[in-house]
Amino acid sequence: MTTTAFSPEAPVLARTRRSFMREIVEDTPGGDPRLEMCIQCGTCGGSCPSGADMEYSPRRIFAMVEADMREEVLKANTFWYCVSCYYCMVRCPQEVHITDIMYTLKRKAIREGYYRESSASDAPDFSETFVDAVLKYGRSFELGLATRYHLRHHPIGAVKMATGMGLEMLRKGRMDLTPRRIKNLGQLQAILREAEDVAREDREQIGGGA
Amino acid sequence: MKYTYYPGCSLERNAGAYHSSTLAVAGPLGMEFQEVDDWNCCGATEFIAVDKMQAYALAARNLSLAEKQSNGNGATMVAPCSACFLNLSKCDAYLVKDAPLAEKVNRALAAGGLHYTPGSVRTRHLLEAMVTDVGFEGVAAQVKRPLYNLKVAPYYGCLIVRPGFLDKFDDEEYPTSLDKLMRTLGANVVDFPMKAHCCGGHMTQISEEVALGLIYRLLKNAADYGADVITTICPMCQLNLDAYQEHVNRYFGTHFKIPILYFTQLMGLAFDMDPLALGFGKEFIDAAPALAKIGVEPPPKPKRERPSKEALPMPMMPEEE
Ligand code: SF4
Numbered sequence A: 001m002t003t004t005a006f007s008p009e010a011p012v013l014a015r016t017r018r019s020f021m022r023e024i025v026e027d028t029p030g031g032d033p034r035l036e037m038c039i040q041c042g043t044c045g046g047s048c049p050s051g052a053d054m055e056y057s058p059r060r061i062f063a064m065v066e067a068d069m070r071e072e073v074l075k076a077n078t079f080w081y082c083v084s085c086y087y088c089m090v091r092c093p094q095e096v097h098i099t100d101i102m103y104t105l106k107r108k109a110i111r112e113g114y115y116r117e118s119s120a121s122d123a124p125d126f127s128e129t130f131v132d133a134v135l136k137y138g139r140s141f142e143l144g145l146a147t148r149y150h151l152r153h154h155p156i157g158a159v160k161m162a163t164g165m166g167l168e169m170l171r172k173g174r175m176d177l178t179p180r181r182i183k184n185l186g187q188l189q190a191i192l193r194e195a196e197d198v199a200r201e202d203r204e205q206i207g208g209g210a
Numbered sequence B: 001m002k003y004t005y006y007p008g009c010s011l012e013r014n015a016g017a018y019h020s021s022t023l024a025v026a027g028p029l030g031m032e033f034q035e036v037d038d039w040n041c042c043g044a045t046e047f048i049a050v051d052k053m054q055a056y057a058l059a060a061r062n063l064s065l066a067e068k069q070s071n072g073n074g075a076t077m078v079a080p081c082s083a084c085f086l087n088l089s090k091c092d093a094y095l096v097k098d099a100p101l102a103e104k105v106n107r108a109l110a111a112g113g114l115h116y117t118p119g120s121v122r123t124r125h126l127l128e129a130m131v132t133d134v135g136f137e138g139v140a141a142q143v144k145r146p147l148y149n150l151k152v153a154p155y156y157g158c159l160i161v162r163p164g165f166l167d168k169f170d171d172e173e174y175p176t177s178l179d180k181l182m183r184t185l186g187a188n189v190v191d192f193p194m195k196a197h198c199c200g201g202h203m204t205q206i207s208e209e210v211a212l213g214l215i216y217r218l219l220k221n222a223a224d225y226g227a228d229v230i231t232t233i234c235p236m237c238q239l240n241l242d243a244y245q246e247h248v249n250r251y252f253g254t255h256f257k258i259p260i261l262y263f264t265q266l267m268g269l270a271f272d273m274d275p276l277a278l279g280f281g282k283e284f285i286d287a288a289p290a291l292a293k294i295g296v297e298p299p300p301k302p303k304r305e306r307p308s309k310e311a312l313p314m315p316m317m318p319e320e321e
């Protein structure tokens, strides 16, 4: 899919290296995410439950991608405030895979470190802590992690959390104190290590993947 | 009917009430569940934000295990959690559409001696499987104690109806299957315009302010329409609306007291099952007043020990012990 019917002449720079647009399109799984088909109608932003808290609406972020404003895009809080509700995706007249693109932007912002400069700089830590537990045990450690996460980032909130909600969770048998482990953890870890190698090879071939 | 069952991490603990009530009502409905042996986390909404290839390999291991367990007969895998349902069905749909991705994921699976044939396992959400396979008449046949008088707001959230990677079974923005199921139980279903809006997902961990705003809108909408309870089909939705309801009340100065109950818990009540076996008593917002409306005694409350301030149990990873 290389249609650029709605875009201006590609800038000279894009002819010598992969444009930000191409990078995102190629790093988004599931076939062509149709981002290049965006007609800037604004339906996505208008449908977004966290739209009001985003620095740039999804529509605007896509315009910035088209304009190759790589840094500004990756420093934005837009995709960190995406709650994956898929409203935009089912309403978009061009069937752009918007939610998937938000995830691609999250991965890029983490990999390239830009998230540190965003107003949601704490957000990736929650995802990464979650991922760490799954890598180690095969199952998630949802509420235990939430309590730990609060301790690290919101010490005041954590007191509330630990004495109130966390304790109540324990009392009601809704929270584990330690994570659960799958039986064949070695198998899962071998699979995930190999996945990492495959992804690295990919990146070396095309550059910039996440 | 036989199904492969994928409970997911939430149902093991936080959503234990969903797990036990699902297994309780499955019997009379003729649904037979065989758990995927040694399943792993589906990745929730976090893994794909960190690593694409690992996220797909993680979800695909479950699909591969389900495929293996079905001995090549084409498995139907039921997931009660909307996020698990989304991740597993999406992984399969994208592996079908994106052959290079499927090839790479299979290279990763091979490192663990596994393989997955894209399209061979059909992941379905519990609600959809019940409504389609058992049907409303099949459910009605089991109702012994109709939920007359109970005003129920049916809450769908996002991921069961959107984006719809498999055959669409309900409307993306104004679904009605859960409404019909609740009516089949005899419940008084109230209008709930926000029934397919977002519960905030993991936003409670990112920005509590934004999350509480989203939760508030849902509670207010259900209260405006006079709901006694909100019924849900997803552990994340249940957690956000239940465990954060008092936070919402403090933040917005409101007085909501709406129990958030799994649809399988209400089915179990209508089938005249023991509330304790259905996981009642685990909710933050007490369901007793709602149970009283249909003449059901709540399970006895466990004795409350005074928590010692010094010895607060803190969750930990084993290596920190
Ligand atoms: S709804 Fe679709 S076409 Fe419209 S601005 Fe958003 S992404 Fe572009």
Ligand code: SF4
Residues within 6 Å of the ligand: A044, A047, A048, A049, A050, A051, A058, A081, A082, A083, A084, A085, A086, A087, A088, A089, A098, A099, A102
């Ligand atoms: S999926 Fe994300 S970007 Fe789209 S409407 Fe929902 S929160 Fe907004």
